Amino acid sequence: MKKAALLGLLLVLTASIPAYADGIVRFQCDEEDSGTEIYIDGKFAGECPADVPVNAGTVQLRARKAVQDGYERIFTKQLRVVDGVAQRVEIVLSAPQMTSETRLKKETAEADKLVAAAEAGDVEAMKKLAQRYAAGSGVKKDPAKAQSWHNRAEAATAQKQLRAANSGDIKAMLDMAARYDAGQGVSKDHSMAQVWRERAETKSRENKTQEEAAKRAKELQAKAQAKQNKIDQFSFFGNTSKFVNGAGVDNNNITSILLTGVPIMTLGFATDLISAPTRTTEINKLKNEATVRPSTWGKPDSMIARASLQLEKKRSTAENPILVTAAK
Amino acid sequence: MKIFAVLLIALFTLGCASVSRQSGTEESLTISAGSRQQLLDPLQGASAELRRAIAQEAEKRLQPAGQTGSEGTAGVQNTQTVLLQLLLSSRNQTLLPDAEFEQLHKVVSGENLPLQQSYAKALADYLTQAYFGCQHPVYAGYFQRRYAAANTAAPCADEIPLTVANRYDGAKTVWLDPKRVSAIHLLFASKSSSMASRFGHIALRLVVCPAGKTTPAVCDANLFEHVVLGFRAHIDELSLDTLKALNGEYKAYLFANHFMDVYEEYAIGEFREVYSLPLRLDDAQRDLMVRELADIHWSYSGTYSFFTRNCATMTQDALRISWPQFATGGRTKERYLRPDSLFEAVKNSALAESEKLASLDAAEREGYFFSSTRQFYERALAEVRTAMKSPSFSDIDSYLQIHPLKRRQQRSEDIAFSARLAADKHLREAQIMLEEYAVLRSERMMMIAGAKYFEEQDFLSRGDAIRAQLDAEHARVFDDCLLTPIRQQYAPIKRLSGIPDKTDIPAGPVQGGLCQSRQSKQLLQEAITAIKNAKSAQWQNLNDISRYWAESIASVNLLKQL
Structure with missing residues (x-):
């Protein structure tokens, strides 16, 4: 706490005092503290500097200095005055604080605002207003009004929760169930409380299903993304650079592949493996076309192109192939 | 037999x-x-x-x-x-x-x-x-x-069999009448960076005519039935062991492939050029050479070494025994260890129609030269880039680097480009071509990834434990359609004594015939899924590439519908 300016007061209690009092309290003060009002047992006793007659016994000392409109600095202390004993007391004035009149005005103004807001339907305002009427803070203490505003606040809260519950908010549904059980903001109704609990359970199950579905969708999306990434980052030649670079080893493998059965079977196996909607005859047809297309496209008068045309013609006229396989 | x-x-x-x-x-x-x-x-x-x-x-x-x-x-x-x-x-x-x-x-x-x-x-x-x-x-x-002893020769059957490998259907026996072979070419694929092909690869191409009445031009354009016979190593494991290859520890056979598979392998898969040099053979020589090559195809089992016993040495040996002029020719009687050297020697001899390769432009028209397709893909890519508002790729590799789903998304978001694709057939074909290239490229990688997965999982040694996880039906398919082909891979290819006749060859594909049915495939898929090791990096890789492949196919089909 900020220390207030020091007001030095020397209280001197003497025995040679008028007969109507047990002693005189002398208030001396610095120049800047002059004008500080002195109260003894709540009665104004003068302004510093001043000599104030005080009866022996316990007295309530209060010093006050106004600092600006509505604010003051104060000091209070209980003193025990003993006849013939002198005491030296240091008094520290407080930081500037609202005067009681000012505080009352402010609380009254706030209460007026709360009333306006509560009347407009602000639930929080209603709750605060109920508290004020209960405590007499800024308004005249009025338990009946406090209860009234409390009830209105609960009713408004219940309406708000009902809307939330109807829109699928599980917590609001459970709150409504509790309200119906307790009759808080709504008429007490255990069957309605049960309805809202069941609705909450149903909604919870739905939400769980939806969450799982969303999770699955998210996983599928992640998989799709991973696949897309794989496609984007596909490295066709990543593991087979030798093949591309013509280092020869794989070409030799190709040579062996063309000669023997296992790689042939391998190709068939790989074809089956991927479950592609392609069959041997279709692949053969595609391969034949793929083999002739470069020359047919790039050099239409080449023998490859002529052979392709001749084959097409033969197929279209359904001639028998000349190399009859044993299978036939 | x-x-x-x-x-x-x-x-x-x-x-x-x-x-x-x-x-x-x-x-x-x-x-x-x-x-x-x-x-x-x-x-x-x-x-x-x-x-x-x-x-x-x-x-x-x-x-x-x-x-x-x-x-x-x-x-x-x-x-x-x-x-x-x-x-x-x-x-x-x-x-x-x-x-x-x-x-x-x-x-x-x-x-x-x-x-x-x-x-x-x-x-x-x-x-x-x-x-x-x-x-x-x-x-x-x-x-x-x-x-000078003519045996009591019976007339030979018109058709001779060849086991022709196809990557989707396995190896199948095809029956070929040598009279329908109008020419035999020496086929040369230019060098690649691969150690096995640093000097190119050489083989023989049978120009097979369609059945019935035909013309030389039609025969030449009948590429889908042309057959390539080439000596190659049989890699009896899932990946190549270079040391074994150098030491001649792999078996060598005369394999038969469809020409278009070989073309795809070289001109598209490896961006190599393919030269096809017609040999000067009369009808009798050609007929006999086809039969003799078939004999070697069924009978021969040698060892393959990259530098001393390779496609060049074996091809010239085969030509030497079958074609006297080749054995005695001035240039061709020399021994060549390199495919490019052998090809040059034949090209510069009187035994081949070298003039066919005088102009590569004309040769490409006439079927004697097949250029690398790199130029076509690059042109297609440039046209597509120009047409797009903001392409996110600069070359073929960066194009392939984008996932097909992303590529599809970028196309659909570029409204003007989508409209042009629908209206401009040439541009659409270019775009389809790029997606088809993604299919072909990923298919190769998928096969490698699959082989690596099989190698990693070592199904052979874990066979009993895996079968214990499966019911009887799935276990049977697992055995027949997975373990058996793997065992075949590790085993030498079965050799016959000479050319078999139809009574010697069972009907149906040589390999995996029973496993081609939809039901078997379904059972195998279920079995594989049941025993899969999803944590395996190879499995993940195989899955990723397989899906890339499937999405590329889907893109091709969508573009074709525009």
């Missing part, structure tokens, strides 16, 4: 007889008078020298009068067997293989079978079996030349 079985039984009975053991056999073999006469009867058309030599050998073993039923240690009962025994035990030079036969034997049968046994067997069969000339045209021609 009857002949093959007889040969095996004879060899098993006689063992791998050396000369010294043959002396003992000579002494123990006895021939009755009746058998001697039966021996000489088939030799009516043979030279006097041959008749005399066999008669002398028979005389030496003539059974003393009064003895019966002891015709040799092997219990000879028929002319062919008696003759075989006699020839095996003979030391008469007239009845022993000479240098020419030794050369023929190396080319036709390889170096695995003992020379004299092969000779005795072949001569005995030649003299006693009417169809020998059809099955063994090389040896039949030799015996005819050496002994």
Whole structure:
């Protein structure tokens, strides 16, 4: 706490005092503290500097200095005055604080605002207003009004929760169930409380299903993304650079592949493996076309192109192939 | 195979007889008078020298009068067997293989079978079996030349069989009438960076005409039925062992492939140029060469070495025994170890129509030259790039690097390009071509990835454990359609003695026929899925490439529908 300016007061209690009092309290003060009002047992006793007659016994000392409109600095202390004993007391004035009149005005103004807001339907305002009427803070203490505003606040809260519950908010549904059980903001109704609990359970199950579905969708999306990434980052030649670079080893493998059965079977196996909607005859047809297309496209008068045309013609006229396989 | 079985039984009975053991056999073999006469009867058309030599050998073993039923240690009962025994035990030079036969034997049968046994067997069969000339045209021609002995030749069947490999259907037997071969070309694929092809590859191309009445031009354009016969190594494992290849530890055979598969392999798969040089052969020479190459195709089993016993040496050996002019030609009689050297020698000789390659542009029109397709793909790529708003690729490799789904997405997002694709056939074809290239390229990689997965999983050694995971039906398919082909890969290719006839070859594909059915494929897929090792990097790789391949195919089909 900020220390207030020091007001030095020397209280001197003497025995040679008028007969109507047990002693005189002398208030001396610095120049800047002059004008500080002195109260003894709540009665104004003068302004510093001043000599104030005080009866022996316990007295309530209060010093006050106004600092600006509505604010003051104060000091209070209980003193025990003993006849013939002198005491030296240091008094520290407080930081500037609202005067009681000012505080009352402010609380009254706030209460007026709360009333306006509560009347407009602000639930929080209603709750605060109920508290004020209960405590007499800024308004005249009025338990009946406090209860009234409390009830209105609960009713408004219940309406708000009902809307939330109807829109699928599980917590609001459970709150409504509790309200119906307790009759808080709504008429007490255990069957309605049960309805809202069941609705909450149903909604919870739905939400769980939806969450799982969303999770699955998210996983599928992640998989799709991973696949897309794989496609984007596909490295066709990543593991087979030798093949591309013509280092020869794989070409030799190709040579062996063309000669023997296992790689042939391998190709068939790989074809089956991927479950592609392609069959041997279709692949053969595609391969034949793929083999002739470069020359047919790039050099239409080449023998490859002529052979392709001749084959097409033969197929279209359904001639028998000349190399009859044993299978036939 | 009857002949093959007889040969095996004879060899098993006689063992791998050396000369010294043959002396003992000579002494123990006895021939009755009746058998001697039966021996000489088939030799009516043979030279006097041959008749005399066999008669002398028979005389030496003539059974003393009064003895019966002891015709040799092997219990000879028929002319062919008696003759075989006699020839095996003979030391008469007239009845022993000479240098020419030794050369023929190396080319036709390889170096695995003992020379004299092969000779005795072949001569005995030649003299006693009417169809020998059809099955063994090389040896039949030799015996005819050496002994002026025409066997009682039966007319050969019009068609001869060849086992032609196809990557999708496996190897199939095709029947070819040699008369429908209008030309034989020396086929040369230019060098590649591969060690095995650093000097190119050489083979023979049969220009096969369509059946029925036809014209030379139609024959030339009948590329889809042309056959390429080439000596190549049989890699009896899932990946090439370079050291074994250098040491000649791989078997070599004369393989047959469809020309278009070979074209795809070289001109598209490896961007190599292919030259096809017509050989100057008359009709009889060509007919005989086709039959003799078929003989080698079925019989030959040698060893392959990149630098000393390769496609060049074997091809020239085959040409040398089949074509006298080649054997004696000024340039071609030299020994060439490199395919490019052999090709140049033939091209610069009088034995080939070298003028066909004088202009490569004309040669490409006429089917004597097949350029690398790289230029066509690059042009197509450039046109597509120009037409696209913002292409994300700069060359073929960067094009392939983009996933097909992404490529499809980019095309669909480029509205103007999509519209042009629909309207401009030339551009559309270019775009389809690029997607088809992705199919072909990924197909090759898929095959490699599949082979690596099989190699990694080592299905053969884990066979029992895997079968235990499957029910009976799936286990059967797993055995028949997966393990058996793998075992075949590791085993040498089965050799026959000469050209088989239709009774020797079962109907259907040679390999994997039963596994081609949809049901078998389904069962195999289920079996593989049941035992798959999804954590395997090779499996993931195989999956990725397989899907790339399938999506590329889907892209091609979508583009075709525009």
